[in-house]
Amino acid sequence: MMPRTALDFYKSHISPPDEICRRFSLSEIQFSTQAFDDRLVIGRGSFGKVYKCTIYHRFETIVVAVKRLNFLSSQGAPEFWAEVEMLGKLHHCNLVSLIGYCNEKQEMVLVYEYMKHGTLEDQLHKAEYSPSWLQRLGICIDAAHGLNYLHTGTNTQHGVIHRDVKTSNILLDENFRAKISDFGLAKTSPTNQAHSCVSTQVKGTFGYIDPAYFYTGKLTRKSDVYAFGVVLLEVLCGRPAVDATLDEEQWGLAAWALDFIRKGKPNQIIDPRIRGQISPNCVKEFARVAISCLHDDPKSRPTMVEVVAKLVFILSLQERMGDLNSNTTFIKKVRSLFGCNDYMKCNSWTLVDDDGSDSESIEEDIELLNTPVPVDADNLKQEQDDSVPLIRFDATSFFTMADLLRAPAENISRTGYSSIYRVRLDDGHHLMVKRLIKKFFNKTFEIQVSVHGKIRHKNIMPLQACYNHKSEALLIYTSSENGTLASFLNG
Structure with missing residues (x-):
């Protein structure tokens, strides 16, 4: 059932702040840590001790790390509240999650997600x-x-x-x-x-x-x-x-x-x-x-x-x-360039040569990637070079650079830093190709590939592949059948 009002929609997508970072009572903390039993200690530092225990949170029991501030520590209330404030606002898969805190009867405690392999x-x-x-x-x-x-x-x-x-x-x-x-x-x-x-x-x-x-x-x-x-x-x-x-x-x-x-x-x-x-x-x-x-x-x-x-x-x-050193096909799975959050999921970066085969040396690949392939400014067609590989972000994409260059193309848009083409492949599929203006190569290409190449979400157009060398930088997307919202509103 769809939310009936804007407020309902907001509530269905955004968690209240107190649910993101919960305030625990001291009795809850004492019960979970068995009154701060030293047998549960998994770490010590200038701040105090860290305990591994289970705690009841959001209708389930979870394993957590509880950091108890020692009142003799050089880290005091300012550092405690800075931690609560920072991690209460920041959410990223490469930042440790703060589940909650306790500030009661001179006890200052932070409750984190448990990290199995420590530091x-x-x-x-x-x-x-x-x-x-x-x-x-x-x-x-x-x-x-x-x-x-x-x-x-x-x-x-x-x-x-x-x-x-x-x-x-x-x-x-x-x-x-x-x-x-x-x-x-x-x-x-x-x-x-x-x-x-x-x-x-x-x-x-x-x-x-x-x-x-x-x-x-x-x-x-x-x-x-x-x-x-x-x-x-x-x-x-x-x-x-x-x-x-x-x-x-x-x-x-x-x-x-x-x-x-x-x-x-x-x-x-x-x-x-x-x-x-x-x-x-x-x-x-x-x-x-x-x-x-x-x-x-x-x-x-x-x-x-x-x-x-x-x-x-x-x-x-x-x-x-x-x-x-092996005979396997060259498929490299690299960690996502930028981390995920609750709304976006990342998948592996796959780099495959056009023919799906392995190259003989890394030097050969570098030479190929630096080989210029001129592209006609009007229709994106040009002399083909089948040897130059595409970097693909979607393993289901099987088009090659040669397929792209010989396909009919229509220039549909120009911006201050790129020209955009709609390309129809031989198999009937349509792609949108963004050709970057040379002086904007480095920064724009880096941002698009680093961020967009790793995001997979139903409301974000996926980056299928990219191509970059000294004379050309191309970003290749799935084509949108109905164009943009701007074109729809303006007829």
């Missing part, structure tokens, strides 16, 4: 079995997604600077998917200013603190990027950000690792547990990303969306090398 720090330095190289890459991509969402994708005028990015604040679920946690030190910053800063008292964790922030007190999103660069080195090297058991000149991971990387010796700092799993090209590219994040000048560091793109490329390189 990345534990997995790297304390676990009996360390994550594989591919698992580590996936974790880095997930964490980068979460940080990018904080910086630019919160759907508000203000992004969020985490201010305490570190391996102990990256939690792992049962599938080793990563989620950013602990927002007690987070600060908001305008998203429409690329280099906006917040003047604030320096806080964070030694080994991860951005030197520029430490010396000036000016916090920017690039401060998080610096800290994430340290996390990348920690993942690659398998040693903590600060290790006082070593010689003094080796205490800090960042300075120690950068010295090897700048000398062209990144292979010498790889964690021995993954040394045989990582290809030389991946080591080189991964080290390059880390060193760019740690640049002395914050303005020269990449944004988190750029870090995500580079890490996804490294993962594709690593997976491709694995595929080349």
Whole structure:
């Protein structure tokens, strides 16, 4: 039965704030934790203890992690309420979910979703079995997604600077998917200013603190990027950000690792547990990303969306090398470029050559992707080059670049940055092809592929495929039979 009024419709789609982040009574918390029984403790930190327990929530019993603030902790009420406020507003599959909180009788408690594999720090330095190289890459991509969402994708005028990015604040679920946690030190910053800063008292964790922030007190999103660069080195090297058991000149991971990387010796700092799993090209590219994040000048560091793109490329390189050692068809499943939320679901990115076969080398694919294929501006037809592959986002799409170029096409729209064509394939299917104007290639193409390519929802037109090289950038969509709302309203 459809909602009868606009208010009914609103209520059916939006959960009230108190249901998103619930306030628990102290008696509920005490009952669930068995009066804070130490046998349920799964973690300790400067804030206090974390308990694993079950709690009744939304008509079911769920497993949760309960963080109890120690009244002697350096983290007090401001950090507690900052966490509640931040996670009450932010929802992303790479941010840990805050289920609720309790503030009663001088007890301050936070209730989170339970993350089976604990922290990345534990997995790297304390676990009996360390994550594989591919698992580590996936974790880095997930964490980068979460940080990018904080910086630019919160759907508000203000992004969020985490201010305490570190391996102990990256939690792992049962599938080793990563989620950013602990927002007690987070600060908001305008998203429409690329280099906006917040003047604030320096806080964070030694080994991860951005030197520029430490010396000036000016916090920017690039401060998080610096800290994430340290996390990348920690993942690659398998040693903590600060290790006082070593010689003094080796205490800090960042300075120690950068010295090897700048000398062209990144292979010498790889964690021995993954040394045989990582290809030389991946080591080189991964080290390059880390060193760019740690640049002395914050303005020269990449944004988190750029870090995500580079890490996804490294993962594709690593997976491709694995595929080349087998006889399987080259189908790469890469983690979604941007995470899901309640309304949008992401699926895997599949890259398949036009003939469905595997290429002989990664160098061959790079050469093919960079081969120019001129396209006539009027009808999108041109000399065919069957060797150039499309990147497809829908595995059910079987058209090739040759099919696209020889099909009848009609120019139906022009904008300030693209021309749009309706193309009819030989099998009768229609596609809509957006051809980007050259000077808008990089930014527009990156945004469309990064965001739109990963979204699958009944109310969003799916991106079927894309094509990009030095002279052409094409975005290929399913054609809409009835055109746009604008054309419908205007006849």
